Amino acid sequence: MTLKEIVDKLGATVGLGSDKLDMEVEQCFASDLMSDVLTLKDTPVLVTGLCNVQTIRTCDMANLDVVIFVRGKRPTEDMVELADENGMVLICTQYSMFKTCGILYQAGMKPLY
Numbered sequence: 001m002t003l004k005e006i007v008d009k010l011g012a013t014v015g016l017g018s019d020k021l022d023m024e025v026e027q028c029f030a031s032d033l034m035s036d037v038l039t040l041k042d043t044p045v046l047v048t049g050l051c052n053v054q055t056i057r058t059c060d061m062a063n064l065d066v067v068i069f070v071r072g073k074r075p076t077e078d079m080v081e082l083a084d085e086n087g088m089v090l091i092c093t094q095y096s097m098f099k100t101c102g103i104l105y106q107a108g109m110k111p112l113y
Contacts, residue, residue, distance in 0.1 A: 001025060001108060003066065003089060006045070009103050010093040012068070015075050017089030025066060029112040030101050034058040044112050047100050049073060056082045065089060070097045 004021040007014060014021065027044035031037055037046060037058050045066040046059060051073035059067055060082075067083070068091045069075065075083070075090050083090050093100055105111070 003091070005107070006068070006104065006109075007091060009107055010068070010091070010095060010100060012091045012093040015069075015090035015092055016080050016083050017066075017087075020089050023066070023089070026110055027112050028101070028104050028109045030097055032097075037062050037064070040064070040112065042112060045104075045109075047097055047104070049097055051075060051079070053078050053082060055079070056086070056088070059083075059088065060086045066091065068093060068100065070095060070100050 003023050025045050027042060029044045030047040032048055032050045040062050043063050046064050047068045049070050051069050056079050066089045070093055072094045074092055
């Protein structure tokens with residue numbers, strides 16, 4: 001599934017990385033616990049409601065390229081700047097984490113675990 005398809009299915013907006021929407025992704029992980037994110041072995045899409053600069057730093061350490069913020073959360077300028085330095089894509093949706101994951105799963109996104 002491409003990031004463009006994800007954005008469309010979630011009625012989302014792209015906060016950063018609109019030039020990378022043709023990127024193909026297959027797996028997704030949802031968490032608000034950054035300690036869990038640090039245990040990831042692959043590079044899935046992260047779905048989270050935790051919207052602060054530590055989220056971006058954690059994703060950088062875990063080599064994650066795509067973050068979907070749920071519940072209408074919007075990244076701050078500091079977050080966007082740091083994510084841009086690390087080549088990340090930031091997507092924002094109004095949906096809850098539960099609904100976001102359900103939509104992605106139904107569309108064929110595979111869970112990491």
